[in-house]
Amino acid sequence: MRELAKEELNDCKERLIEIENELKILLLPKDPNDEKNVIVEIRGGAGGDEAALFAAELFRMYSRFAERNRWKVDMMNLNENGIGGFKEVIFMIDGNGAYSKLKYESGVHRVQRIPVTESGGRIHTSTATVAIMPEAEDVDVQIDMNDCKFDVFRSSGNGGQSVNTTDSAVRLTHAPTGIVISCQDEKSQLKNKDKALKILRSKLFELEQQKAHDAEAQARKSQVGTGDRSEKIRTYNFPQGRVTDHRIKFTSHRLEDILDGDIYEVLDSLIAADQAAKLSNMQNEL
Template sequence: MKKTSLIQKLEVSKKEFHEISQLVTQPYIISDKKQYKTLLKKYTKLEKITSLYEEYNKKLSFVKEINSILENDSDIEMKEFVTIERHKTLESLSFLEKELYNLLFFSKEEESIKEDHRNSAILELRSGTGGDEACLFVEDMLRMYTMYFKKSGWKYQIIHAQKGGIKGYKEIILDINGEKGVYGNLKFESGVHRVQRIPKTESQGRVHTSAITVAVFPKVKDIEVNINLSDIKKDTFRSSGSGGQHVNKTESAVRLTHIPSKITVECQEERSQHKNFEKAISVLRSRIYQHEKEKRLKKISMKRKSLVSTGDRSVKIRTYNYPKNRITDHRIHKSTYDLVGFMNGNIQGMIDLLKSFEKK
C-alpha cells in the first residue's frame, strides 16, 4: 500500500476519533446503551490508532531534522551520530507503519468474519436477458432458495414482488432470518446466474440462454448505517400484487429513493403503508451498507479470494444447463451433474466448495 494512502486513511481516523470523543460525552448518547457501547468500542480502537499516528508523525519530523543536519552540518562526528539515529528511526517508522496498517485493514478481515456470522440477510432476484423465460427462471430460483432455507432451518418473508408478463417474477426481494451464518452462506450467490434450456414456448426445441441477477446483502442495524431522513425521497402508489379488494384502493405501497447514492427500494407486500415503509428502510439500509462496502473494497488491494465473494452482480458466476443436467460455477471451475437435486435446494455442497476456495 502506498504511504500517501495510509496517511490519508490515518487522517480520516484521527478526525473520526475527535468527533467520537465529543459524542461519547453527550447525555443523549450515554443514555442510549447500545449506541454508547458501539461508539465506545470505536473510540477505544481509534484512540490507539491516533496515539500511534502521533508517535509516527513525531518520528517523521525527527527524520526531517536529521536530514537537514546531514545536508548542512560539516561536523563529521555529528554526521556519524545522526546517521545511526536516522537508521534506528527509519526502522521504528517501518514498524509503526506495519502496526498502523494492521489496525486499519486487518480489522476489516475481522469485520468480514463477523459479517459472515450475521443471522439475517436480504436476497434480491431480478430477471435479466431472456424476457418471459428469465421471469420463469426467477421463480425457479425462488423455489430453490426457499427449499434451501427450509433445509437450513431458516425463515423468510417476501418484502417485495413484481410479477412477470405471463408467469414468474420480474423481481422479488426476501428477508431471511436464521442461525448464525445466513449471510456467510448466501453471499456466494451474488452475481449473474445463467440458464440454458428449452423454453416451454419454444416450438422447435431450440435451447435458449437466459439470465437473472442475484444480490445478497447483510441485514444491518440502524446504528451501523445512519440514514438522514432528509436524504430520502418517499413516494407512495397503489399495490399491484395480491390483496383482494384492498388492491388499488389505497396507496399503501412505498418507494424510497436515497438521494446521495440514488439507490431506490420498493415495498408493497403489506397492507399498511407504515409497515411497508419500515421494510423498505431496512432494505435501503442494507443496500447503502453494501454500496459503501464495495466502494471501500475497490480502494483496498484485494486478495485472490475476493473473486469469490465480492458480490459483484455484473459477473457471471453460475450456469444451469438443463439438457446436460449440469451446474457449473465459473469462479471455481466446478461442475456437478445433479441439476434436479440442486434446484430442490441441495446447494450447500457448492457453497462449501466456495467457502474453501475463499480461505485459500
C-alpha cells in the same frame, strides 16, 4: 511390526498436517457480517419471460435452502410477469449464519434450456442477477430522513388488478444515491415503509463495503469472486442436467436437487476454495 509402526507414523503425520491447516483456517480474519441475516434481491436479466421464470426458480431454490436450515423467509417486494415469473423479488432470510453461507451467491446466474414458449425446440440462454446483502442495523448505517422521499400508491397484482383499495404501497427514493425502492407486499403503509428503509439500509451498507473492498484490491484477489452483480458465476444447463460454477470450475450433475435447495455441496466447495486462497495469500505475505 516395523511396517505397522511406519503406517502409524505416516497416519500421524497426515493428521498433523490436517490439524495444522484447520488451525490456520481458524486464524483467518473473520467476516464481521457472517452471522447476520441476509436480504436477497433477484432480478430477471436477458431473456424476457424466460429470464423471469428462471428468477422465480432461483427464489424457490433459496427458499427451499432456508427451509432445510429452518430459517425464516420474509417477502419484502415482488414484481411478477403474469405467467409465474418474477421480474424482481426482494426477500429476507432470517437465520443464524445466513450471510456466511450465501455471500458467494451474488452475481449473474445463467440458464440454458428450451423455454416452454419455444416452438422450434431451440435451446435458449437467459440470465438472472442475484445480490446478497447482509442485513444492516441502525448502528451500521445512519440514514438522514431528509434525503428520503416517500411516495404512496395503490398496490396492484398481475395485469394491474387492484390488491387493496388503499394507498398502502410505498416508493422510497434516496436522493444522494438515486436508489429507488418499492414495497407493496404488506397491507399496511407503515410496514411497507419500514421494509423499504430496511432494504435501503442494506443497500447503503453494501455500497460502503464495496468501497472498502476496492481500497483493498490485493486482498480481494485472494477471494472467490468479487461479489459483483455483473460477474457470471454459474450456469444451469438443463439438457445436460448440469450445474457449473465458473469461479472454482465446480461441476455437478444434480441439477434437480440443487434447484430444490440442496446447494450444500456447491456452497461448501466455494467456502473451501475461498479459505484455501486466503491461506495462500496469508502465507505469501509472511
